[in-house]
Amino acid sequence: MTWVLANLGLIWARTLDHVVLSLPPILLCFVIAVPLGWLARRYRVSRGIILTGAGLLYAVPSLPLIFVLPAVIGTSLLSPLNVIIALTLYGIALMVRVVSDGLDSVDADVRQSASAMGYSTWSRFWQVELPLAGPVLLAGMRVVAVSTVSLVTVGAVIGVQSLGSLFTDGFQRGIQAEIVAGLVATVALALLFDGALVLAGRMLMPWTRRVTTAKPSVPVEVSAA
Amino acid sequence: MIEFxxxxxxxxxxxxxxxxxxLVLPSHQTTVLVGSSGSGKTTLLRMINRMVDPTSGSIEIDGEDIxxxxxxxxxxxxxxxMQNSGLLPHRTVVDNVATVPLLRGTPxxxxxxxxxxxxxxxxxxxxxxxxYPxxxxxxxxxxxxxxxxxAVNPNILLMDEPFGAVDPIVRAELQQELVRLQDELDKTVVFVTHDIEEAFLLGDQIVILREGGLIAQVGSPAELLANPADDFVASFVGADRGRRALHLERHGDEDVVVDSDGRLAGVLDPSRRPAAPAGPESAR
Incomplete structure (x- = not known):
């Protein structure tokens, strides 16, 4: 505990490093997985290729991937970009299947009626299918967020600083409190991200909250919003 | 007017x-396509808004090839x-109703x-x-x-077994409501159902379909009842089962209407008895 109190500044700095490393992969993988997942669902050929590819990608161990990436994309060995790109790839590997399954989960009746209303394929995707796949996407993103936060620590082994550096440093110098602090802070950060996603989901998908608590029969005002 | x-x-x-x-579906009338599953009735309906495109032939709305x-x-x-309403689960009731106007750019x-x-x-x-729905x-x-x-005040309203999934009491209510609405709004309604009673209630023109989208007979409810084209139609409208072949019997001092199975079907309403020879309506 004394170590923690004496090093609050360090823990905070590593926490910020950790956030900076984990946020981009989480956001990027979502943005990239949505079109890929759509493509996987759209054509039978692309489905096989994309889903198998994603599965294989996920099977690549993280440490070798982070070592190999610089050679493949020409970044320096110590660049944080390696970690960000590697984790984005893992996120994509997971989310592509989730997106494809999520889109599959949309009720065929709803999809058909949306077309009958006069939604174009494009607007139907963005305004009907994607939002309705939301709960499934959210579940996937929660897994991605937590696993990304935890995987960022691996970067410490190659010298990219994060909360993982507290493990490596603690091991090398035999400071147990530092290891525990890194562990606790990582878990706390993961929980924070998870909570933020749940909250965002509630705000973005109000229809999934069953508001069965009897709504008072107040006449609705027309809002210009 | 819709023409196939x-x-x-x-x-x-x-x-x-x-x-x-x-087939010609006259404007401001309700045409009901009736048939069992496999009769192509829903396919026909969906061709009108191009959810399904025909393999051959053409469909015109007011003379324009769709x-x-x-x-x-x-x-x-x-x-x-459609059946099961097909409402968007993630939109409130008011936004669901406003869907198409919003798509068309209404503020x-x-x-x-x-x-x-x-x-x-x-x-x-x-x-x-x-x-929410x-x-x-x-x-x-x-x-x-x-x-x-x-919502967009369309001339044409397509209804694909819209009341098929609700309980009989609510269905009867909705059917009456539609009759009232149609009196008011005067749309060209195309209604698909497998329920002949519903067809008789709602339809000005009824199309009875055989398997494979073949027309068995087209006519008003009265025409179908009075002159079914063949046994298939007779069986479909229920004329053969005797449910609609009614006769009068005298029970004590009362005239009652009885079907050919001997079941009581009702009484004659004296206030509505026709003075002249019976018109086709009395067949109902």
Whole structure:
């Protein structure tokens, strides 16, 4: 505990490093997985290729991937970009299947009626299918967020600083409190991200909250919003 | 007016859903397509808004070949009500009703105001406007579906077994409501059902379909009852089962109407007895 109190500044700095490393992969993988997942669902050929590819990608161990990436994309060995790109790839590997399954989960009746209303394929995707796949996407993103936060620590082994550096440093110098602090802070950060996603989901998908608590029969005002 | 000219539809799996179908659906009338499953009735309905395109033949709306119209634009001008309402689960009732006007670019405020007025039209309380579809009963959902179908004030309203999934009491209510609405609004309604009673209640023109989209007979309810073209039609309208072959019997001092199985069907309403020789209506 004394170590923690004496090093609050360090823990905070590593926490910020950790956030900076984990946020981009989480956001990027979502943005990239949505079109890929759509493509996987759209054509039978692309489905096989994309889903198998994603599965294989996920099977690549993280440490070798982070070592190999610089050679493949020409970044320096110590660049944080390696970690960000590697984790984005893992996120994509997971989310592509989730997106494809999520889109599959949309009720065929709803999809058909949306077309009958006069939604174009494009607007139907963005305004009907994607939002309705939301709960499934959210579940996937929660897994991605937590696993990304935890995987960022691996970067410490190659010298990219994060909360993982507290493990490596603690091991090398035999400071147990530092290891525990890194562990606790990582878990706390993961929980924070998870909570933020749940909250965002509630705000973005109000229809999934069953508001069965009897709504008072107040006449609705027309809002210009 | 909607015209089918020798329309056929063969699906990719080889099923011939509709074969050489020709029919005129007059404006401001309700045409009911009746048939059991496999009769192609839903396929025919969906051809009108190009959810399904015919393999051969053409369909015209007011003389215009719909194959030349972009499907999305066509659909935004035609009301569509389906079974299980097909409401968007992630939109509130008022936004569901306003869906098509919003797609057509009506300002949001205006679209919502119109939508609220439409809730009145279909007999829904405005307090339901901010609910989500899952918070409504089946009957209420269907009413929202009808309101949505009417939202752009379309000339044509397509209804695909809209009352098929609600309980009989609510169904009867919704049917009466539709009769009332149609009196008021005077749309060209195309209604698909497998329920001949519903067809008789709602239809000005009834099309009885055989398997494969073949027309068994077209006519008013009275014509179908009085002169069924063949045994298939007779059986479909129930004439052969004796349920509609009624006769009078004298029980004590009362005249009662009895069907050919001997079941009591009702009494004659003295206030509505025709003075002149019976018109076709009395067959109902």
């Amino acid at each position: 000219h020798s329309v056929s539809k063969r699906f990719p799996d080889g099923t011939l859903a509709v074969a050489d179908f020709s 194959a030349t119209l972009p499907p999305v634009k066509l659909r935004r001008g035609i009301g569509y009500v 949001k405020r205006q679209a919502r105001q119109d939508a609220l007025a439409l809730l009145d039209t279909v007999g829904l309380d405005r307090s339901l406007a901010t609910r 899952s918070q409504l009963s089946g009957g209420q959902q269907q009413r929202v579906g009808v309101a949505r179908g009417l």
